[in-house]
Amino acid sequence: MTEDSILSKLRRHSRFIGDDCAIVRPRANEDLLFTTDFSIESVHFTRDQKAADIGYRALARSLSDIAAMGGRPRYCLVSLALAPWTDTRWIDAFYSGLLKLAGSTGTALAGGDLSHSGQLTIDVMVCGSIARGKALRRSGAKAGDTIYVSGPLGGWTHKPLIVPRLDLGRKLAGKAHSCMDISDGLALDLHRLCRESGVAADIETVPLLPGASVEQALHDGEDYELLYTAAEQVPGIPIGSIRKGRAGALTFAGKRLQPRGYDHTQHSS
């Protein structure tokens, strides 16, 4: 298994790979959206998980960011640093899982990088598009807005499959005042949204995944549901409201809530 043999396989799935860069021709009157997400062995997944699921999830995490902006995914770059234990079968299954989700969401594989490392490391960049000036931002929440989430919460231990909320995100564009995806826990991510918007928030209730605790729903990471605020009624589960106050201040059920959540830079060992 050599670099060129892997690239030859991938070219069957991509009309782009072959030059130093992927070439993208923008359409008129659109903005482009870029996001990139690591998936690292022993941090985001373990090697005993199915390779196809790891590939699916690596792309899904970036697609969730495109959904949070109200965008439509167009291209992805997939960078892969192989570990000593990865073999041809693993690589094939990884790309099959990733390309299945790419196909169902209209995301073309446009390139990437190949390397090696002690821990299997994946970085997926997605380029999406949206009508000019229509991207959903974190910074637009207004006092009086209702706060919504797109589904029940509880963190990664209760949610094996990420479903990027692309359809919902597109519906919210032009309606919601603010939006982001919940990747590091509701409390920390809502704190960030409120800080960007210069507002405070009161959470009244949180919808729970089966088996999840309120603590997990508030502070665990990897939910990948959308968190958004709107003055008009929009699809989703209302959980509270935005008010004037110290930027980023939160309450839950009337009590002050600490913005604790998952910190990606911290080693757990």
Next chain:
Amino acid sequence: MTEDSILSKLRRHSRFIGDDCAIVRPRANEDLLFTTDFSIESVHFTRDQKAADIGYRALARSLSDIAAMGGRPRYCLVSLALAPWTDTRWIDAFYSGLLKLAGSTGTALAGGDLSHSGQLTIDVMVCGSIARGKALRRSGAKAGDTIYVSGPLGGWTHKPLIVPRLDLGRKLAGKAHSCMDISDGLALDLHRLCRESGVAADIETVPLLPGASVEQALHDGEDYELLYTAAEQVPGIPIGSIRKGRAGALTFAGKRLQPRGYDHTQHSS
């Protein structure tokens, strides 16, 4: 040092970081170019190298790809998985080196991702732009073209500093028939260019960096000079010519040359 404290620092250097995606507004009549390159501890650098040099080099590798297409860099996404040994001082120095090169080449820091890993891992995505349809490709080499390189070769052991050939790349756009950067060794990369173009090549001479052997110049990686072919005279060092023949076949000084080079997927241990 928390994720949010690192992001707060970076926001001083970027008007983008803060949403789930960076938003890029394309200009009329341009194509966009995307490339991504890993820089991994013990593979692309060692931890005893200066953090500022590691940051500079991580961006320079991707800028070299933009140069190879004749483009102008516009934005970068910098993904960083911190190792247990990296501290605040290291991170500051890393970004200072990277941002210095970003500033001097007009590349705006637009976002990225933060995580952690056993080996320090960096992935830099660069988005560049070029007039519509003018990107230099690998696939345009024609029999009779002169083959050029942009500087003397010899691989990473003889070249501590990468200078992305952005000015030269832009001059070659519209003049050269084909172009790529030499990252995996002249022989392997010229083989790839010829394969894409359906032609063969004869190398007559290779310009050497001080102290480098012909073997290193042909088969060592990490040169980051441009390799290009043109029918008209263009700036650079002529090293041979393109001819009809089996796609990808090479000779050096009249003898058959194997397309050996650096393979990024192979563990050296």
